[in-house]
Amino acid sequence: MSDNNRVIIFDTTLRDGEQSPGASMTKDEKLRVAKQLEKMRVDVIEAGFAIASPGDFESVQSIANTVKDSTVCSLSRALNADIDRAGEALANANSGRIHTFIATSPIHMKYKLQMNPDQVVEQAVHAVKRARNLIDDVEFSLEDASRSELDFMCRIIEEVIKAGARTINIPDTVGYAVPEEFGHTIGQLIQRIPNADQAIFSVHCHNDLGLAVANSLAAVQAGARQVECTINGLGERAGNASLEELVMAIRTRHDRLGVTTGLDTTQIVPASRLVSSVTGFPVQPNKAIVGANAFAHESGIHQDGVLKHRETYEIMTAQDVGWKTNRMVMGKHSGRAAFRSRLEELGTTLSSDKELNDAFARFKELADKKHEIFDEDLVALVSDTRATA
Numbered sequence: 001m002s003d004n005n006r007v008i009i010f011d012t013t014l015r016d017g018e019q020s021p022g023a024s025m026t027k028d029e030k031l032r033v034a035k036q037l038e039k040m041r042v043d044v045i046e047a048g049f050a051i052a053s054p055g056d057f058e059s060v061q062s063i064a065n066t067v068k069d070s071t072v073c074s075l076s077r078a079l080n081a082d083i084d085r086a087g088e089a090l091a092n093a094n095s096g097r098i099h100t101f102i103a104t105s106p107i108h109m110k111y112k113l114q115m116n117p118d119q120v121v122e123q124a125v126h127a128v129k130r131a132r133n134l135i136d137d138v139e140f141s142l143e144d145a146s147r148s149e150l151d152f153m154c155r156i157i158e159e160v161i162k163a164g165a166r167t168i169n170i171p172d173t174v175g176y177a178v179p180e181e182f183g184h185t186i187g188q189l190i191q192r193i194p195n196a197d198q199a200i201f202s203v204h205c206h207n208d209l210g211l212a213v214a215n216s217l218a219a220v221q222a223g224a225r226q227v228e229c230t231i232n233g234l235g236e237r238a239g240n241a242s243l244e245e246l247v248m249a250i251r252t253r254h255d256r257l258g259v260t261t262g263l264d265t266t267q268i269v270p271a272s273r274l275v276s277s278v279t280g281f282p283v284q285p286n287k288a289i290v291g292a293n294a295f296a297h298e299s300g301i302h303q304d305g306v307l308k309h310r311e312t313y314e315i316m317t318a319q320d321v322g323w324k325t326n327r328m329v330m331g332k333h334s335g336r337a338a339f340r341s342r343l344e345e346l347g348t349t350l351s352s353d354k355e356l357n358d359a360f361a362r363f364k365e366l367a368d369k370k371h372e373i374f375d376e377d378l379v380a381l382v383s384d385t386r387a388t389a
């Protein structure tokens, strides 16, 4: 029985993520990432764009042949050759999906496709039917949906659902939407399309205005039940909605959003590291969830709070997302409580308040000269304090 509150996580790191300039991956690297996504219990892995190159075809094929617990998907334009190539690459998949798309905005139809709306509907329906002849699970995307007309979207979606599409994806291709507006659009589509209940509505948000996650969550609140996202928010231009942020927002704010995912969130940090190492794209230290500072505390007030009760300054645990632990970073903003606690962890107990005060004063002097004080610095500092006492 399907669970109405379960959000399907569709990861497109290996397709849209790879479209990040400079992020291309070899077949073996893609397979390693796909295995990690499967381990993390991602529902759908978009493995590539089978017609794009022989290498991409082989990557999709090898992932389809290997991954058993996630659905494996290939992208294809709404063209016969693309669809057939995707079907070929997915032939041995345990659970395969063809994802076909065509642009629906006036600007894309007029200048890029040079087609009128009737021709676009006709091509979309033909593509979905052709894909359904090859595979049961077909997703249809309206490229540049956030700049498309609502009435036209209703018309084409109704037709592609009749033609057999099971998932309808509404991309914010150019990252133009704002949350309230995007949520409203999704709500309107679900309400107005007579056969909307025969498909799952999905969203695919780009981050050009830094709103990809917010827009995706607004869509979920309006009834979308699949979100397309990437590890570390990799993707075209400013990237796609970040998987780790979406999944942890859904988990942490279940009280407000009322939905769940099936992900093993403890696999998030290993996935982030793997993607960063194979693409060579570093993760910024202050990146939510997976940045090195995401669970680090430096200021004395925060450290004191966390030492007294973790939840004073943490809304999730570091372990929930796959870090070993949170971190107290010793720096110039650190306080006496964290200083003493770190020394105790290092097996050093200061014998008197005077010794603690002297060592702490030396620590503050050093902290003004260095960004971060390491454990070795602390040990040296305490022995200096003792030697001069």
Ligand code: KIV
Pocket (backbone or CB within 6 Å): 016, 101, 141, 142, 143, 144, 169, 171, 172, 173, 174, 204, 206
């Ligand atoms: O951004 C986009 O519109 C896409 C589609 C192909 C889904 O990546």
Ligand code: ZN
Pocket (backbone or CB within 6 Å): 016, 171, 173, 204, 206, 236
């Ligand atoms: Zn995209």
